[in-house]
Amino acid sequence: MEREMGGSMIACIADNIISPMGLTTEENFSSVSKGMNMLRNHEDTFGLPEAFCASMLDRELISGLFADHALSDNEYTFFEKLCILSATDAISSCALQAECEDVIFVISTTKGNVDMLETEPDCPGCRLAFSAEKIARYFGNSNTPVVTSNACVSGVCAQIAAIRLLLGEKYRYAVVIGCDVLSRFIISGFQSFKALSPEPCRPFDKERKGLNLGEAAGTMILENIGGTNVYGNGSLWEFAACSNHNDANHISGPSRTGEGAFRVLKDILEKIDRDDIAFVNLHGTATPYNDEMESIALHRSGLEDLPANGFKGYFGHTLGAAGIIETILSMKAVETGVIPATKGYGTKGTTYGISASSATRETYRNTFIKILSGFGGSNAGIAYRRRNVPPCATFRKGGEA
Missing domain, CATH: 3.40.47.10 (Thiolase/Chalcone synthase)
Structure with a gap:
């Protein structure tokens, strides 16, 4: 992508991470700094006969957080809840008016609600665009959201798509949300590739045995701040x-x-x-x-x-x-x-x-x-x-x- 930005500057002004390591960016980074992980062996999960090592969120915890927001637990899937909770934290931290016309939502996911295909193959919720609309409408935003679903590179592609939209100056802000949750379909797929490690993974190491999967949601709020040299709280x-x-x-x-x-x-x-x-x-x-x-x-x-x-x-x-x-x-x-x-x-x-x-x-x-x-x-x-x-x-x- 050519960087023909003119006088524009695209900046990240807020963020959030929700994972088994924490519910905020600060909690997650602190956990990393302490060398923690939440990669655990899971047996008899999703009805799979084979155990797997993964980092998984507490479903009851997420439902409890939704209850705190007075949200209907049945209206949204677990995937959609995570997206909304992550975006809510990031939006609140910068006081963004997410319902405004100059805000666009960009969703990154590889699977979305793919688990619904097992029981409801024709339901609208299986479609990524349907979930993206629900998430944007929750925040009162009427713009058609963008979905990037391009395998493992989706999260970076979502940022690039958002940046291009902001450089086009149709929008000033982009709420970029990345999220995936695990299911029988996903785990069994990676098991069929023989790609999963039975123990915590070892990137670049001689004894590495494969990957682990994990659940998380993350949000970045990007802004086209023009050519300004004002860096907010001293950092941009x-x-x-x-x-x-x-x-x-x-x-x-x-x-x-x-x-x-x-x-x-x-x-x-x-x-x-x-x-x-x-x-x-x-x-x-x-x-x-x-x-x-x-x-x-x-x-x-x-x-x-x-x-x-x-x-x-x-x-x-x-x-x-x-x-x-x-x-x-x-x-x-x-x-x-x-x-x-x-x-x-x-x-x-x-x-x-x-x-x-x-x-x-x-x-x-x-x-x-x-x-x-x-x-x-x-x-x-x-x-x-x-x-x-x-x-x-x-x-x-x-x-x-």
């Missing part, structure tokens, strides 16, 4: 660059040469300052081929020695939420001056080096890159820059130069 996250490529390699397997991911990184690197990149947040699913492909893409991009990390060892693979929550967590990491550890990583398990670490590291840089790769050869990436300090400036903790 500005969109810097993005790219999509599909290498059309295989229905489920990534390119063995990392072609699509390499092209995404190449596009992004043309538009940002390499010397200001704190880290690359990778997809890091802990499957043999994905991790290997990402190592090749980093090597081809000349980023082999740049710090990198992955969040799947904390949350599992959260599907349509991954691109949203991992972008938000990367923002919080840079704000805190850290590169979060890659939980589960120990010994290099890829042909080329990935500068991942099992320990938290410090950083004083202000830009990060988030990349994802998914089924069908899809690849997407996005970069954000923190604009409360000059690019490449070196600051110590506490603000002392």
Whole structure:
């Protein structure tokens, strides 16, 4: 995507994450900082004969939160509840009037209410557009929402779609929500691929056995703030660059040469300052081929020695939420001056080096890159820059130069 922005600046002004690790962004980032995860073995779940390791939300807790909002528990599915609760927190934090005409809702999900197909194959609720309409209308917004459903890259694609809409100046704000919940259909599908690890996953590690799945919802509120240099509370996250490529390699397997991911990184690197990149947040699913492909893409991009990390060892693979929550967590990491550890990583398990670490590291840089790769050869990436300090400036903790 060409960055022909004119005088426009697209900024992230609010966010939220709901996962088994916490109900707010702050709670989730704190849990990551403490090295926690909620990946557990689940037996006799969804009527499946085989146990699986995943991070799953408490259904009763979410229903209780809905009761606190005086919402009808039967009117919305579990997926829709999570989207609404996450968006409510983010919208409240910036006092956005979500019903206004200059607000557009963008929903990222790979499966939505796919579990309803088992009992109600013709019901409207199975359609992603139907759920997106319900979510937007809950907030009184009458605009037709946008849905992105492009395998694992959906969360980054949703951000890119929102940014394009904002640059078109039809809307000033975009409420970007990413969410997926687990079901018999989803778990059994990944089991059929033999892709699931029976224990907490180990991204990029020599002994990795596959991925874990996870449930989460995340919301980013993006604003076209024009060319202003007013950074709110001293900090502003500005969109810097993005790219999509599909290498059309295989229905489920990534390119063995990392072609699509390499092209995404190449596009992004043309538009940002390499010397200001704190880290690359990778997809890091802990499957043999994905991790290997990402190592090749980093090597081809000349980023082999740049710090990198992955969040799947904390949350599992959260599907349509991954691109949203991992972008938000990367923002919080840079704000805190850290590169979060890659939980589960120990010994290099890829042909080329990935500068991942099992320990938290410090950083004083202000830009990060988030990349994802998914089924069908899809690849997407996005970069954000923190604009409360000059690019490449070196600051110590506490603000002392």
